[in-house]
Amino acid sequence: MGSAWVQKYAPRRRSEVVGNKESVNSIIAYLNRFRNPKLRSKLVKKAILLYGPPGIGKTSSVLAIAKGLNFDVVIVNASDNRNKNSLQSVRNASIFSSLKENLDSKVVGQILLIDEVDGLSGSADRGGLREIVYIINSTRVPLILTANDVSPQKFKTLRKHCELYEFKPPRVEEILEILYRIIEAESVSVSETILRKLIEMSQNDIRGSINSLQILASGKKKIVSDDLNIISYRDTTIDIREFFKTLFIEADGEKAYQQTRLLSDVDYSKLLLLLRDFSIYFLPKDDYDKITQVYDVLARADVALTRSQSKMIWSQLAYFYSFCTKELASIITPVSKFPSFPDWQLQVPSYWITLSRQKKGRRIATKVGRVCQVSSQSAINFFLPYLRFIFQYNPELAAELAIEFQFFDIEPGKRKTKIIWNGEIDYFVKRKDVNRLIKKRIRELYPQLERIREREINTQILEQIREQQRLMRLEAQKRKRDVSKDILKTTNKIESTPKIVKSKNKKTREIKKKKKTKKPQVKTDSPQEKRKKPSSEKTLTDFL
Amino acid sequence: MVKIERMWTEAFRPKTLDEVVGQTEIVERLKQFSKRVDFPHMLFSGPAGVGKTTCAEAIVNEIYPPNERSSNVKRLNASDDRGINVVRQDIKNFARIIPSGSSSYKIIILDEADQMTSDAQHAMRQTMERYNEITRFILICNYSSRIISPIQSRCAIFRFSGLNIDEIKLRLQYIAERKQLQIDEEALDALYESSEGDLRQAINALQASASLTSDITVDVVYQVQGYVKPTEVRAALMECLEPRPDFSAARKRIQVLMESYGLSGQDLVKHLNRELNRISDGDIPESVRFAALSMLSEVDYRIATGSNPQIQLDAFLAKMISIAQKQR
Numbered sequence: 001m002g003s004a005w006v007q008k009y010a011p012r013r014r015s016e017v018v019g020n021k022e023s024v025n026s027i028i029a030y031l032n033r034f035r036n037p038k039l040r041s042k043l044v045k046k047a048i049l050l051y052g053p054p055g056i057g058k059t060s061s062v063l064a065i066a067k068g069l070n071f072d073v074v075i076v077n078a079s080d081n082r083n084k085n086s087l088q089s090v091r092n093a094s095i096f097s098s099l100k101e102n103l104d105s106k107v108v109g110q111i112l113l114i115d116e117v118d119g120l121s122g123s124a125d126r127g128g129l130r131e132i133v134y135i136i137n138s139t140r141v142p143l144i145l146t147a148n149d150v151s152p153q154k155f156k157t158l159r160k161h162c163e164l165y166e167f168k169p170p171r172v173e174e175i176l177e178i179l180y181r182i183i184e185a186e187s188v189s190v191s192e193t194i195l196r197k198l199i200e201m202s203q204n205d206i207r208g209s210i211n212s213l214q215i216l217a218s219g220k221k222k223i224v225s226d227d228l229n230i231i232s233y234r235d236t237t238i239d240i241r242e243f244f245k246t247l248f249i250e251a252d253g254e255k256a257y258q259q260t261r262l263l264s265d266v267d268y269s270k271l272l273l274l275l276r277d278f279s280i281y282f283l284p285k286d287d288y289d290k291i292t293q294v295y296d297v298l299a300r301a302d303v304a305l306t307r308s309q310s311k312m313i314w315s316q317l318a319y320f321y322s323f324c325t326k327e328l329a330s331i332i333t334p335v336s337k338f339p340s341f342p343d344w345q346l347q348v349p350s351y352w353i354t355l356s357r358q359k360k361g362r363r364i365a366t367k368v369g370r371v372c373q374v375s376s377q378s379a380i381n382f383f384l385p386y387l388r389f390i391f392q393y394n395p396e397l398a399a400e401l402a403i404e405f406q407f408f409d410i411e412p413g414k415r416k417t418k419i420i421w422n423g424e425i426d427y428f429v430k431r432k433d434v435n436r437l438i439k440k441r442i443r444e445l446y447p448q449l450e451r452i453r454e455r456e457i458n459t460q461i462l463e464q465i466r467e468q469q470r471l472m473r474l475e476a477q478k479r480k481r482d483v484s485k486d487i488l489k490t491t492n493k494i495e496s497t498p499k500i501v502k503s504k505n506k507k508t509r510e511i512k513k514k515k516k517t518k519k520p521q522v523k524t525d526s527p528q529e530k531r532k533k534p535s536s537e538k539t540l541t542d543f544l
Numbered sequence: 545m546v547k548i549e550r551m552w553t554e555a556f557r558p559k560t561l562d563e564v565v566g567q568t569e570i571v572e573r574l575k576q577f578s579k580r581v582d583f584p585h586m587l588f589s590g591p592a593g594v595g596k597t598t599c600a601e602a603i604v605n606e607i608y609p610p611n612e613r614s615s616n617v618k619r620l621n622a623s624d625d626r627g628i629n630v631v632r633q634d635i636k637n638f639a640r641i642i643p644s645g646s647s648s649y650k651i652i653i654l655d656e657a658d659q660m661t662s663d664a665q666h667a668m669r670q671t672m673e674r675y676n677e678i679t680r681f682i683l684i685c686n687y688s689s690r691i692i693s694p695i696q697s698r699c700a701i702f703r704f705s706g707l708n709i710d711e712i713k714l715r716l717q718y719i720a721e722r723k724q725l726q727i728d729e730e731a732l733d734a735l736y737e738s739s740e741g742d743l744r745q746a747i748n749a750l751q752a753s754a755s756l757t758s759d760i761t762v763d764v765v766y767q768v769q770g771y772v773k774p775t776e777v778r779a780a781l782m783e784c785l786e787p788r789p790d791f792s793a794a795r796k797r798i799q800v801l802m803e804s805y806g807l808s809g810q811d812l813v814k815h816l817n818r819e820l821n822r823i824s825d826g827d828i829p830e831s832v833r834f835a836a837l838s839m840l841s842e843v844d845y846r847i848a849t850g851s852n853p854q855i856q857l858d859a860f861l862a863k864m865i866s867i868a869q870k871q872r
Contacts, residue, residue: 269852276855280792291791292859292866299846299859306850351854354802361806372553373597373621375656380806382592383551385772386748392771394755400549445548467611 005214006207009182011064017057018178018206019170023050024061026165027144031069034142035109045163047136047143049117051150052167055207058146061167062113070108071142077115084127091135111142117158118147129158136161169204172196178206179213190216190223197228240266240274248282249337253329260321268305268320272298273349275324282332293331297323364424367405391428391438398428399441408442419443552751553744556719561602564595565743566711570702574599578606585672585681587657587696589688590704593742596684600653603682612645621655631660631667639675649678658685665692672698706741709733715743716750720760725750727760734765738773776801777815778823780861785828787872789865798857809853813844816860828868835867836860 011017017024030048033039050058059075066073076090090112112135120128136143150159179195190213198216202208216223243263247256263271279294301323308316361384365376368383391398402408407424410417419442429435549555558564561578564571577583588596604617618638620626635652643650654660660668672681672695681699685691688701713732720727731753739746752768753760776797783794801807807815820828820836828836843856 272855273852276858285792286788288789288791288862288866288869292862295855295859295862299851299856302851302855303846306846306852310850350799351852354799354854357803358806358808361804365806369621372551373619373655375621375659377659377811378592378656380811382742382745383553383748384806386752386768389752389768389771390755397549397755401551403548404550464611467609 004211005182005186006210009178009185009210010060011057012067014065014068017061017064018174020052020057020061020167023165023167024065026163027062027065028069030144030163031065031071031111031142045161046139047145047162049145049147049150049158049162049164050167051147051164053169053203053205054148055202055205056167056169057206058167059113059115062111062144062146066111072107072110073113074110075113075115084131087128087131087135091131091138109141111144112139114143114145116147117145118149118152118155129154133157133161170206172199172204175199175204175206175209179209182210182213183217186217188217188221188223191225194223194225194228197225201228239263240271244278244338247325247329248278248332248335251329251332251334253326256325256329257321260325268309268317270349272301272305272320272324273351275328277350279328279332282335284333290331290333294328297327297331360423360427364407364427367407367424371405388428391425392431392434395434395437396441398425398438399445402438402442403445410446417446419446552719552723552747556715556722556747558595558598558602559605561599561606564599564602565715566707567595567599567704570704571599573702574603578603583680583700585676585683585699587683587685587688587691587699587701588704589685589691589701591686591706591742593739593744593746594704594707595743596704597653597655600655600682600684604651604653607651608645608647612647615644616647616650617653618650619653619655626654626660626664628661628664628667631664631671635668636671639671639679641678643678649680651680651682653682653684655684656686657683658687658690662692665695669694669698707743708741709736712736712739712741712743712746716746719747719750723754723758725754725758725760728762730762731760731765734762734769738765738769776805777812777819781816781819781823781864782827784861784864785823785832785868789868791862791865794861794865795858798861799854802854809847809857810844812853812857813840813847816840817844829871832864832868832871836864839863 014024014028027048027050033043050062052058063073065071074093076087093112114132114135117129117132132145145158145162147155150164176192176195176199179190179198183190195209195213198209198212202212216227220227240263243256243259246252246259260271266274276295276298279298280291283291283294301320304316304320304323307313308320361380362376365379365384368387369376369379372379372383374382387401390401402425405424408422409420411420419439421439425435425438429438561571561575574583588599590596604613608616618635620630620635638650638652641650657665668681669692671679683691683695683699688696688703713736716727716732716735719725727750735746735749735753738749749765749768749772750760752772753764756764756767780794780797780801783790783797798812801812801815802809817837817840820833820840823833839860843860846856847853
């Protein structure tokens with residue numbers, strides 16, 4: 001069959017590039033400016049970024065233009081490693097490769113093409129985006145980036161550093177032209193309706209329709225409409241909105257069932273949660289039977305999903321899908337158009353939001369539980385409600401309790417300690433003025449608190465040292481006198497010494513008790529006693 | 545010098561057995577034990593907020609001088625990890641060390657021990673026996689039935705009962721005096737009523753009331769209780785039982801409970817179960833109540849086996865609405 005048609009029939013010249021005339025011209029203008037040293041210095045943005053849906057000629061245009069103007073193209077695409085380090089070597093190349101210009105008479109320069117920048121993996125390509133911005137700033141060769149979608153926030157810097165040119169899907173007629181040229185060259189006979197269907201199925205994606213065409217034509221000279229079945233909606237993905245259209249407007253359960261495999265941006269559980277969130281909009285408010293049926297179906301789908309994932313009974317997934325599509329479609333009343341959703345764009349299941357708030361509550365409960373000696377579960381039930389009340393109505397007290405529960409972190413700085421809020425106080429108080437009052441009060445209290453703590457620690461250590469000294473003395477006395485009568489005497493002595501009198505009476509009673517219980521141990525000189533002695537001496541030397 | 549206010553449940557936790565309110569017989573026995581400085585493994589069981597942990601801490605205070613407490617006592621409560629690995633390593637390692645200082649044994653306090661898995665409990669059996677000479681366990685739990693019987697048989701079991709009205713009022717009055725609060729008899733009664741014999745909750749309610757004013761009347765107490773008690777559970781159920789039920793409103797309430805009270809799915813099912821049983825017969829027909837309970841049991845099982853609580857509770861609420869509607 002030979003090579004892939006996509007490559008075989010890729011545009012070779014600028015004139016062969018279909019559609020997006022303005023953007024294509026801008027690429028040429030950019031390259032010309034970059035070649036002219038005078039104009040280059042005037043370039044404010046040193047790179048260009050081409051964006052648009054896949055398969056409509058972004059990369060192909062660049063390659064075709066480069067060929068026409070005798071540029072070499074170095075491509076860095078998603079198959080390459082694009083983390084910080086590997087991009088650094090690209091950057092070095094981009095700085096020095098301009099030297100090559102004169103070596104080959106025909107080649108006038110090089111273009112660096114970073115393909116699919118939005119495909120940078122968050123974990124594997126860590127630091128990649130920032131490195132790309134460095135490359136833009138330091139490059140000496142023309143730099144072209146392509147992407148499908150650069151609207152997310154993380155591309156903000158990138159957008160600022162590049163000239164942006166949008167690529168739009170070509171018209172059906174333009175793609176038809178290309179396909180006709182191909183079937184002519186390959187001498188395959190295909191009707192126009194089939195070609196149009198192919199284009200529609202791929203959503204005006206040139207690459208997609210050429211690929212589909214090649215698959216249909218393999219081993220055949222004539223393509224009939226029945227052949228279309230084998231590629232039904234191949235290569236295209238649909239978003240959740242499309243899926244919901246099939247389900248709730250067309251109410252076509254069978255089609256929706258097929259589409260579940262094509263959903264690219266959601267996984268099983270997210271799909272289910274979104275269905276849970278949005279189903280309510282497609283149900284008449286007072287048709288309780290229908291509401292019950294729909295949520296019962298979702299609950300059963302949830303059970304099937306749980307079984308498939310936690311018990312690894314994968315066959316349950318089929319039931320999950322058919323509950324979510326076929327059965328759901330059979331119950332709901334189709335609507336003519338979508339009601340306006342408050343957050344269509346976000347598409348975050350409300351359960352995820354609930355879960356993250358719940359987690360925060362648990363974290364706080366653990367902190368409270370540690371202080372109050374209860375489990376986080378009990379803290380939620382017995383403490384958090386009261387705390388919420390106190391935080392709401394008494395900022396002064398709230399501030400003091402926040403200190404006790406350590407609802408903030410302390411970062412010691414050179415001049416003053418910094419207080420870092422972790423959102424615990426925001427969790428309890430939604431009112432901004434009260435919230436501010438609490439935080440202000442904590443800042444006031446904290447320095448004083450620090451001093452108190454220092455003093456407490458000092459006195460604690462002092463007490464420990466005194467205690468150790470006392471023990472040492474007792475040990476020494478014990479060694480001298482081995483008769484029980486004498487030990488009784490020492491207790492009398494201790495009672496008369498001023499140090500012990502200072503401490504509470506209870507303490508002396510305890511000591512007496514201890515002495516009495518120790519008596520037999522002294523006599524028998526048990527192994528336990530032997531092991532104990534050195535340990536107390538050791539800690540004493542540590543202290544002194 | 546600044547005095548930083550603390551949680552009163554901690555600040556006024558009795559330091560000695562003499563201070564402990566109620567449980568007179570148990571306290572008497574424990575005093576004997578701590579005097580002889582010898583006691584068996586112990587199991588404290590009983591409802592929340594009646595002094596189980598406090599008694600354990602008081603024993604520690606009576607037996608050890610302050611500087612020996614940290615090295616001779618290990619506390620593990622339910623917020624710590626107490627899986628089988630902790631039992632086999634941390635607890636065992638602590639149990640076999642010779643006690644330091646003057647005492648002849650160490651104490652391990654396991655709070656909320658009934659929340660340990662039975663595997664972890666079995667792993668503890670041998671540790672309790674082998675290091676009996678130098679280590680004593682105090683296990684604290686709500687339900688002694690959830691402690692495996694081999695462990696129960698190794699322990700002296702103390703059953704703590706709920707505190708009565710005089711005991712709770714006595715302690716509340718003591719705290720009010722120390723904090724210079726004015727509190728009338730009626731308010732004390734209201735505090736007892738809402739606490740259901742749980743002194744911890746009563747003290748928390750007192751502190752919350754005192755955060756509003758130092759002159760505590762019954763109205764203040766009610767204001768706190770109205771804020772604190774999760775009325776949302778009942779409200780969500782009533783939303784379903786009304787002549788014109790509102791499914792969206794009901795599930796919104798459930799969501800609020802999960803978010804701002806941090807209740808897990810199974811907590812919610814527990815609350816729903818309790819409220820379902822409490823709603824008066826006039827508000828809910830018997831048949832609806834039983835149908836709802838049987839559904840709830842299914843929901844409980846599904847959530848326990850890993851299903852999504854939100855979706856399952858949605859289904860529960862919806863079904864309850866249609867059953868209640870059919871009754872009309």
